[in-house]
Amino acid sequence: MIDEYVTALDRRLRGPGPLKRDLLAEARDSLDDAASALADAGLDPASAQRRAVADFGPLPVIARDYQSLLALAHSARTLRTVLVVVPLVHVLWELNRRFWMGAWPDGDVPLPGWYLVVARLNDWVAWVVAGLVLVALVGGRVLARRGVGTTTLARLAGGVAVAAVAAPLLGSLSIITATASVDVSRLLELSPPVTLATVAMYAVMVRLAVLARRCLVFSAA
Amino acid sequence: MKPDALRGHLDALLLATLDGRQLHGYAIIEALQVRSGGALDLPTGTVYPALRRLETAGLVSSEWSTVGGRQRRTYRLTKAGSRALAAERTAWREFTAAIEGVLGGGPWPAQA
Incomplete structure (x- = not known):
């Protein structure tokens, strides 16, 4: 039995x-x-x-309680990973880029104002994400102490994790798309180590996206 | 007592069983049953997720340790847990005093 x-x-x-x-x-x-x-x-x-x-x-009731714990644990771990990895990837990519390329070259085509806004946002997104994730982790603990249920906390944490991974990914995709539309030669002239670092960065981001997706799967199970 | 009526108080009851001592899960369940004269008869499987929730909230900490020759996960109050328990006790005394004053019966004071 x-x-x-x-x-x-x-x-x-x-x-x-x-x-x-x-x-x-x-x-x-x-x-x-x-x-x-x-x-x-x-x-x-x-x-x-x-x-x-x-x-x-009864098994269904007990399993639901246990499942919400597992979902919350996974989401909290994903948030801690995002907190470290997203800024780290950003800093390493920037350092690598400065080492191989120095300052961004002026290029032949003048950059429009909106492009600089996208570039600025992309520079800041990693730090904004880290700040919000830290607030979510601390806030989660406060809510847990106030008796908010594990299921609700797991869903909240899962939502934050998805947003925290989606934001830098979208930021990076938008700067690449924007660059391609303004002056595609800038993308083609990237030095190979920078291109490699970009591929590595996407590999890490895809891994984070998988972890974030599991937050939703586990909290809906 | 109905499990639903207990749910809101389960956290405080669990904290109270751990006051000043370290217990494993089944000992906590036994302590709840003994102290309540058997009236607190909730599904034992709900106690463990509740303990882990309290651990997530930083009110209890747990570790595997050897109890009676077997490996058990044992729980104890953290400092924050002790403070939370003290606050729960105060709130409970105020609540019961207020309800007792009205519901407890006895003569009403003469109207002024």
Whole structure:
């Protein structure tokens, strides 16, 4: 009975492996403890297990509680990753670019005002994202202390994670599109290390996007 | 007692069972049942997610340790948890005093 219940719970839950194993081990210990306490009180072993499982609660309800914990843990970890990785990628890309190219060349075509706005936004987006993610992490803890439920927190954190990954990705895509439309030679004249760094940056951003998407999947499961 | 009536108080009850000691999950459940004379009979499976939620909020901390020769995850109050418990106790006393004053019966004071 206990084995079946824990296996069924395992099948329903999706989220970070170590936490999931930890939660399931704890649930199993609790069921074993309850069954042995009931057996000590005089129940036969099979009835004791059945009763322990019944006392633990209906699987769909219990699984929902556990799932929201897994979703929240994944979202919080994704936010911490974004907090470090997004500014780091931005700084490394800029340093690499300055090392190989120095200041941006003037180019043949004068840059329109809106282009400079897009470029400025793209320079700042990593820091704005880091600031907002930090606020979300601190705010999440405050909300948790005020008794806001894990399901709500997991959804909020998932939404912030998606926005925090989408913003720098969109920023970077818009500056590339803007550059291509204003003066495509600027893109073609990038030095190879800068092009390589850009590809690496996109690889990291895609990985972050996968993590962010899982926040939504886990909090909807 | 109905589980729904308990839900709003579960956090405070869990904090109270951990006051000044370190317990594993099943011991917390037993403590709740014993202290309430068996009236607090909620699904035991809801206690663990609630404990983890309190841990996320920084009110309890947990670790695996050896209890009775077995590895168990044990929980204890953090400083913030102790403060939260003190605040819950004060709020509860004020609440029960106010309700008792009205609902507890006894003669009404003479109207002025």
